[in-house]
Amino acid sequence: MELIVNGNRVEVEPEPGEMLAHLLRERLGLTGTKIGCEEAECGACTVLVDGEPILSCTYPAARAAGKSVLTIEGLADTYFVGRSQEGAEQQPMLHPLQEEFIRHGAVQCGFCIPGQIMTAYALLQHNPEPSEEEIRHALKDTLCRCAGYPSIIRAVQSAARRLRGEEPLPPLVAPVISESGRSQPSLHVIGTLQPRPDAVEKVNGTAKFTDDLKFPGMLHARVKRAMVPHAILKCLDVEKARALPGVHAVLTAEDIPGERNHGLVIFDWPILVGIGERVRYVGDAIAIVAAETREIATQALELIKAEYELQEVISDPVRARQPDAPQLHPKGNLLKHIKVRKGDVNQGFAEADVILEHTFHTAITEHAFMEPECSIARPTPDGRMEIYVGSQIPYADRHQVARALGWPDERVHVIGQLMGGGFGGKEDIAGQIHAALLAHATGRPVKLLFDRHESLLVHPKRHATQIRVKIGAKRDGRLTAVETELYGDTGAYASLGEKVMTRATTHSAGPYEVPHARADCYAMYTNNPPAGAFRGFGVTQSAFAIESIMDMLAHALRIDPIELRRINALRVGSVTNTGQVLRESVGLLDCIETVARELKQRAGENPFTSRIVEGQPHLRRAWGFAVAYKNTGLGGGAPDKAGAEVELYEDGSLEVRTSSAELGQGLVTVLRMIVAEEFALPPERVRVVVMDTDLTPDGGPTTASRQTFVTGNAARHAAQSLREALAASLAEKFDVSPERIRFVEGLAQVNGHTLTLGEVARIVRQEGRTPKAFYEYWAPKTQPLGTGGDMHFAFSFAAQAAEVEVNTLTGEVKVLEVISAIDVGKVINPLGLQGQFEGGIMMGIGNALTEHFIVENGIVITDRLARYRMPSIMHTPKITAYAVEHPVEAGPYGAKGVGEIVSIPTTPAITNAIYNAVGVRIDRLPVDQEVIVRELSRA
Amino acid sequence: MAIWTHYYIPQTLDEALSLLCREPQSKAIAGGTDLLLELQQGRHPPVRTLVDLSQIAALQRLEMSQGALWIGASVPLNRVIAWPPVRHFATALCEAISLIGGPQVRNVATLGGNVAHALPAADGAIALLALDAQVLVASPEGQRLQPLLACYAGPGKTALQRAEIIVAFQVPACEKEEASAFRRVMRPQGVAIAIENMGIWLRRKDERIEDIRIAVGPSGPMPFRARQTEQVLRGKPLDEETLAEAEKVLKSEARFRTSPHRATAEYRYHLAGVLLRQTLQTAWERTQLNFAEELGPLSVKG
Known part of the structure; x- marks a missing residue:
């Protein structure tokens, strides 16, 4: 044709x-x-x-x-x-x-x-x-x-x-509200609007994501999934698949040369389930195929025959904790019992004038990053293995691939690719190890691309939770005690489940000063798809529970919901429920006031009362309010560090290198701006190289809203070290003291002379040195949960209000407007920040209204994108966002995390608004319009 | 494995019919927006040959003739929507197909496919039923005009034979005092298929409903005509007493069921009343409009 x-x-x-x-x-x-x-x-x-x-x-x-x-x-x-x-x-x-x-x-x-x-x-x-x-x-x-x-x-x-x-x-871009009484440092680049360094290639179609790569002789891989949620694999026959023309390798558990499990913290996830071993969820792999084409590999999957001895399926965490439940892992079904203790809750409840108790449920949700997972493994002539992949933790990929091959880590080279979104869903291994095993077996490059169906089935999700909250308060609104009990469904494998549910637990009393707090969380294994990191990291779930009950409390006490939060809000000097004294950077009250002011402008003194839409008596509108906090960084005593290297080139350009991941959030822009700031030159002169385990130092995992803080600091210090080293060289050459050397607009000023940075690079090279500096940044030390002290080195804060319209005839809910104020410490790139603000709110709307990953008895019902709705442009409300700046001393220029916090209060702001509009308390996510109609007809 | 082996794009109806007769495991494809997904996902038995109907002139017809709109079965939905007569004389159809898929899908999807797919709550089919559309079907024996419901054998099961092709829909144009409306209720989670939809056509005489047709989905295995409810409304004024009676009868004659993860039967019975009142009201108000006037923005959200 x-x-x-x-x-x-x-x-x-x-x-x-x-x-x-x-x-x-x-x-x-x-x-x-x-x-x-x-x-x-x-x-x-x-x-x-x-x-x-x-x-x-x-x-x-x-x-x-x-x-x-x-x-x-x-x-x-x-x-x-x-x-x-x-x-x-x-x-x-x-x-x-x-x-x-x-x-x-x-x-x-x-x-x-x-x-x-x-x-x-x-x-x-x-x-x-x-x-x-x-x-x-x-x-x-x-x-x-x-x-x-x-x-x-x-x-x-x-x-x-x-x-x-x-x-x-x-x-x-969002207007900035600064902490009162703080002088602003003079900055050239930080705080200016900067486009992404990769933006041009992303708009003209030349950007290469992993699936866009091809190598000569490349084979295509596919994975045979168990498709039963809980069973013992009795028998596996791959001979017919092996015999299919065009098939180059079919591997099973026996063919793994190294360790047979992978994992991020706990190595409990079998790379391939072997005969006699346990299948724990439908996505478990039992065999992998490499063939000339994807079609042949798919055909081969159909020729693989497996027999299973089916086992009782554990489909929820409460069942998993019952003594007679089958045990999924050698240590049982309890991944972790997490405890928070502060004061004496019995005393706190005894002092309370009002006590409320309610149980909330949140659903499993799916990251649904637009780019499905893809890995390419390529053996190199020198006996190493290259892995091309868009991954949030390249060094962890390297380690896990190397373990599986039985190699030292250095033999594996992870070459990070552009990532079409991650949101926490690209922290675990997807196809990296399988591709490497097949490439190792065949000696050819192997591409393993998940289709959307496989992506939905396999990768870890957001934890479903059951959260019971008991809250006590004095008549004037002061909280006396909060007790929470959480069940977290961590699914078949640990992934980051323990960490996620720890965050859910420590944040379960909200961003409030509570004299007596007690929280118990049971993170349980089940036969559902694993649950792991997802933007919000557990706090999304517990914020829904605590912010809902705070509104219920406001109602019970007849106190304005904003006032109730104001009374109890964390502020400088407050002690968190893990015993951390907050010494700085607590912008919650400013966030609350900012949103309250906007709200008053729009809706007057009573934004939380229900209003009928004129001429349409079945439509009711109201505002709802919620606040949140979220740690920046790993915390809990984990060594939180990142390395970065900055090098000056003879063309006067700089390059900053770190393995930290760019998944769309804008880290590359932030790093380029920080280095440009330190050298006082235009950001376009700085290149950023990320996610390469040979070329870039370890930046640690890209998770927990930590990269601007940790890698940003590493880049800043590396740039400063380089600047000092260059100054020292010039000082020696021109015989002046290093303090008299300045770097401005791409030039070095030395005692009246000006040199271009390119000339400086040449001078240093002539001295036989490379003009580069490496810095490993260690974030301030944190303490493990239960030991008191600083569990985290920084927290971000947020307040949001959402206006909804509820159709009382059909139960349909629409979000009309969201007002948001987020304390980010310091705005680095307003343009990137805006993207986080808008996208986070949209994800919060999805979490409240559209997203429901349905698993029934271990079988995934939402196994196609058509069955899993994420918010579209039609769900987009008017968004008014403010950036609040309460700088944190150790952060780069005062910045702290933003990726997660912005998404957290949106859901409870919406559900509180629904209550205010029609009097129906949503205690199970996502909002079910049918439940609203049912509750209304009951009333 | 390829989901088809041969793909033919005939230029004439005869050519298409003979291909369908001749080729084993063959299937006609219009826009293919449903069929291709079903094939890809293994929900449709494998086919060997697809016979593409998108280039056949007879299926691309879009014209008013003798008081009826003729809408070719292969005209992409967006072109149907953009055709002013549909908007003015078959408003329910315009509203319904504006809600099918998204803009890209509507550039490919067709009304022929919507009916051939035979789902009981397909938006296009519900509107066509309310408008009393006839279907022009071609077979090797010749062409025939048949009622819409004659195309249905069951949920997702067409009554058309393999070598039968929907050529066009004949939709009576609304005349003076006549109007139509379509509404649906969606669930924000899960599959983008209406929980329930309704199309209503009516003729008004002064303050009374002279004649009416009501189509509802999904009620039973195929698009459902609420004939008893129509009977209640015929000749009556649009007042609360009539509405209450009509609602009662609709809830007794329709057969709603629970679809897991989508809607309970109870909710659907509730919605039937809501949709009846709202759709009826809209159609009623539209009878007052002069077609020469601007109809105003149709609801095209979803």
């Missing part, structure tokens, strides 16, 4: 079963078109066929015969045809849409961006002046999990203006 692709005539014969996305990606090399689901759900694969946007993952390639296809790679050309191309050599040629997506910070992980831009382009072709509503409708099925939907809308509006010959819109 013949078709036109990006203006070029292409002759190609469609293959059986081939979709347009595969033709474009695999045979025409146009990998800018992404595949996120292959279910026509996510929109990442959107291309234009004869001017109309279609989903190329489910569009038969044959149907494109005679048609004209436009992909992201061809977009800029459509704009420049017939226009002056002056300056095109220096500047990448971008369509205004591409430029505006960058300028407005709408590009984060970047995986959805080609689909967003192509869909938006089609809209503007038909409608040069779309309303916000029309933009939402056009993009309603083009999902972004970083969820910077407001920025996307603004980018499209701005591009539309430019295309009409009007002025573009300025980017929207």
